[in-house]
Amino acid sequence: xxxxxxxxxxxxxxxxxxxxxxxxxxxxxxxxxxxxxxxxxxxxxxxxxxxxxxxxxxxxxxxxxxxxxxxxxxxxxxxxxxxxxxxxxxxxxxxxxxxxxxxxxxxxxxxxxxxxxxxxxxxxxxxxxxxxxxxxxxxxxxxxxxxxxxxxxxxxxxxxxxxxxxxxxxxxxxxxxxxxxxxxxxxxxxxxxxxxxxxx
Numbered sequence: 001x002x003x004x005x006x007x008x009x010x011x012x013x014x015x016x017x018x019x020x021x022x023x024x025x026x027x028x029x030x031x032x033x034x035x036x037x038x039x040x041x042x043x044x045x046x047x048x049x050x051x052x053x054x055x056x057x058x059x060x061x062x063x064x065x066x067x068x069x070x071x072x073x074x075x076x077x078x079x080x081x082x083x084x085x086x087x088x089x090x091x092x093x094x095x096x097x098x099x100x101x102x103x104x105x106x107x108x109x110x111x112x113x114x115x116x117x118x119x120x121x122x123x124x125x126x127x128x129x130x131x132x133x134x135x136x137x138x139x140x141x142x143x144x145x146x147x148x149x150x151x152x153x154x155x156x157x158x159x160x161x162x163x164x165x166x167x168x169x170x171x172x173x174x175x176x177x178x179x180x181x182x183x184x185x186x187x188x189x190x191x192x193x194x195x196x197x198x199x200x
Contacts, residue, residue: 020086027075035075038086039068046094049161053098063101067094088170091163095153095171143193151186158183 018037026034046067051060070093074081083089144152157168158179165183169176 024075024083024086027072028081030076035072038071038090042087042090043068045161046090049091049094049156050098052156052160054101059101063097064094067097070097085167085170088163088167091157091161091167091171092173095157139194140190143190146193147186147189150182151189154179154182155186155190 018034020038020041023034023038027038043064047060047064050063050067051057054060054063067090071090074093075083144155147155153172154168157163157171158165163171165176165179169179172179
């Protein structure tokens with residue numbers, strides 16, 4: 001079951017039809033309504049991303065507000081900032097602020113109960129299939145917590161938030177090929193953990 005975000009974070013079901021780039025251009029010149037549309041469009045996925053990183057609704061809400069405030073200030077104050085992909089850009093702000101958060105706070109705690117991995121071809125040699133085959137909230141949560149942070153970052157962005165390899169690379173500031181390598185290694189590591197510790 002999806003975790004509901006608090007009432008004040010409820011987003012409208014009707015999404016604006018204007019593309020992100022037009023809304024960005026308008027927001028850059030102080031159009032609060034345009035930024036409001038971007039806010040509504042990306043609030044829930046950003047909140048969910050932050051929640052997976054901090055695991056408490058109150059802290060996730062506070063950090064989410066900080067992320068959008070930082071985005072608004074950057075757009076208005078730095079009009080020459082070039083943003084080709086708002087989705088990746090806002091996730092990068094979220095990533096950077098959650099990294100700062102964990103430097104000051106406690107180690108990462110994950111809630112993997114909502115992780116959904118699209119099922120690939122069912123071959124036992126395919127690590128994605130093994131992860132999918134053994135998927136359960138408790139076992140996967142324990143397994144992911146054993147991964148190094150770079151592996152966790154890729155797994156969360158790719159499978160929790162369903163970002164593409166290219167978007168994940170932009171968020172994490174690395175090459176797309178590196179993201180693919182890290183994803184493969186992370187899934188292999190999960191396969192090993194789930195198999196060796198016999199999670200069910």
